[in-house]
Amino acid sequence: MKLATWNVNSLKVRLPQVLQWLAENPIDVLCLQETKLTDDKFPLAEIEAAGYQVVFTGQKTYNGVAILSKHAMSEVVKNNPLFEDAQQRIIAATIEGMRVVCAYIPNGQSVGSDKYQYKLRWLDALHNWLAEEGKVHDNLALLGDYNIAPEDRDVHDPAAWQGQVLVSDAERAEFQRLIALGFKDAFRLFEQPEKLYSWWDYRMMAFRRNMGLRIDHILLTNPLATRCTSCVIDKVPRKWEQPSDHTPVIATLD
Numbered sequence: 001m002k003l004a005t006w007n008v009n010s011l012k013v014r015l016p017q018v019l020q021w022l023a024e025n026p027i028d029v030l031c032l033q034e035t036k037l038t039d040d041k042f043p044l045a046e047i048e049a050a051g052y053q054v055v056f057t058g059q060k061t062y063n064g065v066a067i068l069s070k071h072a073m074s075e076v077v078k079n080n081p082l083f084e085d086a087q088q089r090i091i092a093a094t095i096e097g098m099r100v101v102c103a104y105i106p107n108g109q110s111v112g113s114d115k116y117q118y119k120l121r122w123l124d125a126l127h128n129w130l131a132e133e134g135k136v137h138d139n140l141a142l143l144g145d146y147n148i149a150p151e152d153r154d155v156h157d158p159a160a161w162q163g164q165v166l167v168s169d170a171e172r173a174e175f176q177r178l179i180a181l182g183f184k185d186a187f188r189l190f191e192q193p194e195k196l197y198s199w200w201d202y203r204m205m206a207f208r209r210n211m212g213l214r215i216d217h218i219l220l221t222n223p224l225a226t227r228c229t230s231c232v233i234d235k236v237p238r239k240w241e242q243p244s245d246h247t248p249v250i251a252t253l254d
Contacts, residue, residue, distance in 0.1 A: 001096065001253045002027035005143035005216055006237075007104070007199075007246035011035040011064070014244055015043050021237055022050050027250065028070045029095055031102035031143040035064030042066070057088045065091045065102045065144075075099075082132075083125035090126075092133075098224065099137035101130070103144035108165040116165060119147070123174040131181055134221065142183065142219040145199075145246060148175045150185065154214035156197065166215060183219035186231040186251040196233050199246045207238055218251045227253040 004027050008014040011032065022030065030052070035042070037058045047054045047068060057078040058064030065088060067073065073093035080090050092101040106122050109115035134140055148171045152158035161167045179185065197212025206212065220228060231251040238247040 001029070001098075002250055003029045003031075003100070003141060003143060003218060003253070004248050004250040005031045005033070005102070005145070005218060006248040007033040007145040007216060007244060009034050009036075009244040009246065011037055011043065011066075012041070013242065015046060017237055017240055017243065019046065019050055020240075021234075021248065022052070022068075025234070025248075025250070029100060030068040030248075031100070032066040032068070033064075033102065033104035033145045034062075035066055036061055037064055055091055055093055057091050059086075059088045063088045063104055065089060065104050067091055067093050067095075067100060067102050069093070069095050069100075071096050080122075080125055080129045082129045083122060085122070089122075094137070098139040098141060099133060101133070101140070101142045101144075103142060103146070105144065105146045105148065107147045108171065110165050111163065111168050120170055120174065123171075123177075127174070127177050127181065130178065134181055138221060138223050140183075140221045141224055141251075142178070142217075143249075144217070145215060146175065146217050147215055148172060148217075149213045149215050150175045150217075153194070154197070156195065156211045156213065161213075166213060178219060182221050184222065184225035184228075186218040186220050186225065186228050187214070187233070187249065189225060189228055190231060198233050198249055200238065202245055216246055216249050218249055220251070224253060229254050 056066035106119040108119035198216035200207040
């Protein structure tokens with residue numbers, strides 16, 4: 001089974017890329033973030049025509065998440081029941097005995113800002129909810145745009161980014177709290193080449209210069225991690241015309 005995550009930064013704009021990518025990469029489950037569509041505008045017919053069932057929750061202009069699956073989905077939950085929030089950032093479903101959580105973690109804007117404090121509260125609530133989910137679901141996968149680069153090797157220039165949002169100590173500590181629940185970072189289960197990232201700013205020719213961050217992750221509980229045979233970042237869609245600033249991450253389970 002192949003699982004993938006991709007922040008598409010507007011599904012309205014990026015739908016052709018998503019459909020092309022799915023045609024070229026026949027995966028089982030795709031978690032999307034930043035769909036930026038109200039539910040009545042979601043391209044349900046196009047996704048279903050591509051052979052996928054889909055569950056989603058969205059809002060105008062911002063946020064929005066969706067899970068596309070080749071398999072039946074059940075026990076769908078929208079948002080974190082432990083955290084009251086108008087922003088649509090979480091959707092979960094059970095697929096083939098696996099609990100899949102698609103999350104778009106807040107950016108945080110800048111360290112110390114109100115949005116940064118919201119991010120830390122949001123992450124704490126996510127931790128608490130996943131601790132409860134883990135008691136029910138041994139096979140739990142958390143996919144999404146975390147807006148956290150866990151280590152310096154996930155940052156193109158650690159010195160330039162030191163102390164900034166996405167790499168601050170408090171954010172990295174929250175990432176490690178998630179790991180401590182029994183998750184493994186699928187990408188780091190394998191020896192990887194250096195300087196592999198999943199996000200590049202649109203400015204300063206960042207993609208061409210590989211000035212990126214690895215902030216899109218697939219975390220797997222131990223039973224799933226033992227089944228994981230590869231985890232890769234697919235940079236190809238970032239080279240396409242009018243791309244998202246993120247690119248897909250794919251984990252393969254036997």
